[in-house]
Amino acid sequence: MSRLWRSVLDRLSVYDAGPPLEALADELGRPDLVRLSANENPLGPSPRAVAAINREVGRIHLYPDGGSTALRAALARRHGLDPNQLLIGNGADELIALIAAAAFEAGDEVVVPEPAFEPYTISATLAGARVVSSPLAGYDTDLADVRRKVTARTKAVILCSPHNPATTIIRRGPLRAFLEGLGEDSPLVVLDEAYIDFCDDPDHADGIALLGRHPRLIVLRTFSKIAGLAGLRVGYTAASAETIDRLNRVRAPYNVNRLGQVAALAALADAEHTEKTRRLVLEERAFLGAGLTKRGYTFPPSQANFLLVRVLDAPALRTRLMREGILVRDGADLGFPSHLRIAIGTHATNEKLLALL
Ligand SMILES: Cc1ncc(COP(=O)(O)O)c(C=O)c1O
Structure with missing residues (x-):
């Protein structure tokens, strides 16, 4: 193989984006699975x-x-x-x-x-x-x-x-x-x-x-x-x-x-969708942040559409949330062990998440 391929490839692995959302929802038996692990738009497309x-x-x-x-x-x-x-x-x-x-x-x-x-x-x-x-x-x-x-x-x-x-x-x-x-x-x-x-x-x-x-x-x-x-x-x-x-x-x-x-x-040209998305993310970022703080969690002040939350046992909490229908990202995959990266969802999703925590 080394005769054929660039040696630098030995230092890289295939980017693991996780299983497709639909396949994971099927596997978990949770058609209501919400993905908060990829920093997507909670409102959907314009x-x-x-x-x-x-x-x-x-x-x-x-x-x-x-x-x-x-x-x-x-x-x-x-x-x-x-x-x-x-x-x-x-x-x-x-x-x-x-x-x-x-x-x-x-x-x-x-x-x-x-x-x-x-x-x-x-x-x-x-x-x-x-x-x-x-x-x-x-x-x-x-x-x-x-x-x-x-x-x-x-x-x-x-x-x-x-x-x-x-x-x-x-x-x-x-x-x-x-x-x-x-x-x-x-x-x-x-x-x-x-x-x-x-x-x-x-x-x-x-x-x-x-x-x-x-x-x-x-x-x-x-x-x-x-x-x-x-x-x-x-x-x-x-x-x-x-x-x-x-x-x-x-x-x-x-x-x-x-x-x-x-x-x-x-x-x-869709100023309405842009503004709606921005307002939702900013309001819900504050709502989710306040709820997490009340529950004793800490995280840096976010200017993005996600939070990086310090937790005790990230893999276990991630698995528990996933079984309940909310997919979040284990910070260990991103260089932050003992953290979960959680995208800002809709109000209903964020309420559910806080209730689970
Ligand atoms: C910091 C950062 N840059 C770039 C991208 C890639 O954006 P795109 O979906 O346009 O490829 C992402 C996607 O998550 C990101 O988080």
């Missing part, structure tokens, strides 16, 4: 996106627009960018892989605050780069430590705010100071903002607003969370036109499918 898919479905024999032109134009208007500063991906996941494929090679170092969203490390390792870990300070990204780890070999720093799984944010002031401190010949700074729509701390950073001043910044966003389109796989990156040009050279010709493109375009 209804406007669903209508757009229904209108488009008879055209799926035609290849999609390889450049996702209409979606890029709409996002450019929304964010005050040039369409050349945007690239749409098959989920933000694909964009992480594209950055690695376009920028990283053997000998490069990539600084990652850890624990981190797993695909950062997988993509960097696959590209032959060395991941330099910067441990979180408790639940917070330690920018001073990240800065200390940047050397002449550093090709990129990969930051996540709000952080998955730690739920905390990087504040605007410290992020700006960090970017300024990297100077003119800065490495690439990837800022993953998959959960930015759930921030209500006025101090949270907005990577897109920083792009004008920091051309080596690469911002990641997704339609999976706020728009409820996780099953369609649509994410985007905003960066300098030069960065986007480089990334376009490594992407597949038709990387985003036809239904995903029209759905994302419709969801972007």
Whole structure:
């Protein structure tokens, strides 16, 4: 085998996303099983996106627009960018892989605050780069430590705010100071903002607003969370036109499918669903948080659509909740043993969860 396959694959294993929801519900005999383990939208998809898919479905024999032109134009208007500063991906996941494929090679170092969203490390390792870990300070990204780890070999720093799984944010002031401190010949700074729509701390950073001043910044966003389109796989990156040009050279010709493109375009215009989702998540985050605190649980203040809750016996509690119809994630899989990562559900789900606890 080693003659055929890249040796780096020996250091990777298959990403384990768990069994399909439907199969697990069958196995447990719980058709009412609710998944709070994947940070999905508790309201479901944008209804406007669903209508757009229904209108488009008879055209799926035609290849999609390889450049996702209409979606890029709409996002450019929304964010005050040039369409050349945007690239749409098959989920933000694909964009992480594209950055690695376009920028990283053997000998490069990539600084990652850890624990981190797993695909950062997988993509960097696959590209032959060395991941330099910067441990979180408790639940917070330690920018001073990240800065200390940047050397002449550093090709990129990969930051996540709000952080998955730690739920905390990087504040605007410290992020700006960090970017300024990297100077003119800065490495690439990837800022993953998959959960930015759930921030209500006025101090949270907005990577897109920083792009004008920091051309080596690469911002990641997704339609999976706020728009409820996780099953369609649509994410985007905003960066300098030069960065986007480089990334376009490594992407597949038709990387985003036809239904995903029209759905994302419709969801972007669906202010009602966006606002409903945001309000529900913010209200329920406060409700669930208060209920957990009352029961003696602790967790960092969340700016995301999930909580990272410290518990005594995470595997046992996870199993008990699953048998009762609520699936949560064991933090041990994410670098936080003795924690459960719990997505914010509907009010009824959160009440049930609190009752079980
Ligand atoms: C931090 C973070 N980045 C990126 C993604 C991937 O998003 P997408 O569904 O667009 O691939 C996720 C998904 O859970 C995430 O948690």
